[in-house]
Amino acid sequence: MKEISRNDLCWCGSGKKYKRCHLEMDELIDQLEKKGELVPPKNIILNENEIEGVRKASHITAIVLDKIGDLIKEEVTTNELNDFAHKLTLELGAIPAPLNYMGFPKSICTSINEVVCHGIPENRKLKDGDIINIDVTSIYNGYYGDASRMFIVGNASEEARKLVKVAKECLEVGLNEIKPFATLGDIGFAINKHARKEGYQVVREYGGHGIGHKFHEEPFVDHVGNKGDGMILLPGMVFTVEPMINQGTFRCKVLKDGWTAVTADKKLSAQWEHTVVVTENGYEILTK
Template sequence: MKRPSRNDLCWCGSGKKYKKCHMEEDKKLYVYEEQGFIIPNLNIIKTPEQIEGIRKSGKITNEILDMVGERIKVGVTTNEIDDWVSEYTIKSGAIAAPLNYGGFPKSVCTSINDVICHGIPEDRPLKNGDIINVDVSTILNGYYSDASRMFVVGEASENAVKLVEAAKEALYIGINEVKPYGDLNSVGIAIENYCNKLGYSVVRDLGGHGIGLKFHEEPHVDHFARSGKGVLLLPGMVFTIEPMINEGSYKCVTLEDDWTVVTKDGSLSAQWEHTILVTESGVEILV
């Protein structure tokens, strides 16, 4: 952590000198740093106004996922899902964050069966027994939110349903590890321990991320166990937890479209995602 000088402007943007703003409060962070924690850049800490903006954006994201859940069924194409998301987003006065992000051509990610994430909507109709992740990211008045859910189309196999349920449970196990002045590494440790007991693997090449004023901010969130101290969790941090759980190996491959990520062994994959806020007393799910 780079320590500002006493007479520097405070990192929080208040316009005050550091010594008259956050200096005393930040002194305890240096103690954590000496213990081996990674101190995040403090400019990622969100203000109450910014948190409210993210929360309002998240309300639209949540409504979109509810709407998809009501309509999704056998025979629906992922392009139709993209149309639904686009129309609802525009009607809400918002912007679909994925559209044109790094060249992504659609408004939503739809990842079916062995697709881990970033599946591009197309004319492929959903079949009975498919499992699909729908990942919605919304910008409202400059504030970003991000969440995804799994949907079982028709009647899926017992193995597929169990994987979907386990991925959801893994998400909440990870969220339960979030606490102010806790260790971000504890999230990945808890998720991987749970999944390994069930015989599943956790994707390592992709993870969660900070969000709010940009689509992707610090910190990066691993969903597997790492040794040592991780990033120190501070009140006001906003990030996603979105474990990607595979029925087989954790290894993955990115297809020639440079977006679609699939399991290397062709096994099923499932993912759920929330945007969360670290609070003074624990954690709040924003969407």
């Protein structure tokens, strides 16, 4: 492959000359690699146009989550929530990414109480005291945006409310670690530290992921880690942070449907998620 020169168009597809786009970053990556650091592959560094594509898909995802929140109450079924989200996603010009993804049968994930993630919508009615995570991913013009939120049905227990609150805090402390030259390990370390301080456990089996042109890309974002470990963060990286926080053990098991993951001890679990991009100065939440 011909070596790219300073005045050639950049490899990223931005349409800019290499010297005005990724030359500086590539030189920096070379230096980091020589030091033995784990650096991101070029294909997960998105250009401005690609980031804008993810931003638009993420905006649709946020709208769906905003609107679906108005429907969550006692006696509503998760199938009704799914049908609403499916219809709204299409009306907004997007496609629900979960539908038929590796055989998943529905357009959103609905995870209630002890369900950690990947709950399949059904005719189960929500009841007073339930906590539920709604996970929405939209595809718009070939780009993906992924987010989830917790909702409380009626009068949940103080224990359930605290778990939902702390799970959101775990997302926030993880996000606050994101900046150029931080590491993925910094994110996991902060999340796990906060969860354990509050008496909870962080799920290990599932984590965040790169996202952009595909639903799941590099890197895997572990929500338990050590400071300074793992891949270095660089501007243009887009990924999700989505810690799953359990009331009891961090261990999970998958039900016979092949998707629904529940806590091994049947205690409650809660999760919040955003899609973010690493910027020159920190990060931007794309799924606001």
